[in-house]
Amino acid sequence: MAQTLVIKIGTSSLTQTANGQLALSTIAALVETLCQLRQAGHHPVLVSSGAVGVGCGRLGISERPKQMAMKQAIAAVGQGRLMRIYDDLFSSLGQPMAQILLTRRELIDRSCYVNAYNTFQALFELGVIPIVNENDTVAIDELKFGDNDTLSALVASLVEADWLFILTDVDRLYSADPRLDPTARPIPLVSAGELSQLQVSAHSTGSAWGTGGMQTKLTAARIASESGVRTAITYGRNPQNILNILAGEPLGTQFEAQPRPENARKRWIAFGLVPGGKVFIDAGAVQALCQGGKSLLAAGVVRVDGDFQADDAVQICDLQGLEIGRGLSNYASSELSRIQGRRSEEIAVILGYQGPETVIHRDNLVLQK
Missing domain, CATH: 3.40.1160.10 (Acetylglutamate kinase-like)
Structure with missing residues (x-):
């Protein structure tokens, strides 16, 4: 073969x-x-x-x-x-x-x-x-x-x-x-x-x-x-x-x-790209991603490290700093820092425009095995 x-x-x-x-x-x-x-x-x-x-x-x-x-x-x-x-x-x-x-x-x-x-x-x-x-x-x-x-x-x-x-x-x-x-x-x-x-x-x-x-x-x-x-x-x-x-x-x-x-x-997201920063998420968001197959929402984001733009790859980490996956961020780090921990319906008021409901969509998310 x-x-x-x-x-x-x-x-x-x-x-x-x-x-x-x-x-x-x-x-x-x-x-x-x-x-x-x-x-x-x-x-x-x-x-x-x-x-x-x-x-x-x-x-x-x-x-x-x-x-x-x-x-x-x-x-x-x-x-x-x-x-x-x-x-x-x-x-x-x-x-x-x-x-x-x-x-x-x-x-x-x-x-x-x-x-x-x-x-x-x-x-x-x-x-x-x-x-x-x-x-x-x-x-x-x-x-x-x-x-x-x-x-x-x-x-x-x-x-x-x-x-x-x-x-x-x-x-x-x-x-x-x-x-x-x-x-x-x-x-x-x-x-x-x-x-x-x-x-x-x-x-x-x-x-x-x-x-x-x-x-x-x-x-x-x-x-x-x-x-x-x-x-x-x-x-x-x-x-x-x-x-x-x-x-x-x-x-x-x-x-x-x-x-x-x-x-x-x-595979390209996981191995081809160089992460531009880190997004730290709470335990509820970890469970939603790893067990529920959900997208990452702003409400689950606790901290943002690094300077990245929208569509850049980022590492997704739990509160202990352990990387659980990688994905393409729908928001730049400066924007994400402003909407972290907030509900999706609040994003338009905070940023002044209606952005995506998800920070990282599950189609652009790769979890660690």
Whole structure:
């Protein structure tokens, strides 16, 4: 059965630890594995790190830059080199590939989001393997994904993937860093219910050349799981593990998927958008949303944090600060602050015009599972 597979490989797996130069044998093995997946009828998508690391190696820079403009300039140098290597290797196996550069803007704008989905589907139909990376050369802080683990999970949600494979420098998730703690316990499987409560020592910030760490991989697994995507973390130097996992072998750490939200618009609200603020609601409103399937009314709003406009995404939190969902606000934060706690029929008098009866309509609301 054909499946859509998103494979993310980190900088630590793509480069040699000592000098940041590309690990060509690993890249060749990865390309061969992707071609095997495509020949088996699957639709693989590669999310590849490495542009900044390769650029540093190309320019003889010994450590990753911290200044945004310098990082973007180096990424521009490295991206071309990295894609040239991928193209040469795929071409030698007769497999066409395509490059897709994304920023948050493409996922925030609904029409861009739909267009990106359609582009991926067209590439699958053409038998092309897409290679995705953040558009590091132009992305500003507000529009950056932060790390390619998060990017890969959002891409997996976008393309409605069956699997997300995160290839990294460890063979699986452990209860602590096995390089520092000999009592560290391997974790082979995490159920959907256990994922939100998973407690591990995951404070590593990644390699000198990368931006991720185990914590970003757990975040990616949560996003993917909530999108209905099964996730596996496995050793990046052995990409063939992907084939073995698909064959049923219990390799790496696997994260079960939750039931996939059928509504693509709600997946976009939950994972594509960046919340502009928080709306805190009382216990009655929590019950109405979570158990009654109702829309959020102004009467249930207790506090508003942040500066957002009408139609922006917001986090919905209970009085303890726990996020219970996300949605599109019908009011700007300045307006909502004036009508919070008031009945719907009072809105016109307070604001001077008749606004929507609901603060967040249930059709634009996604609750946490």
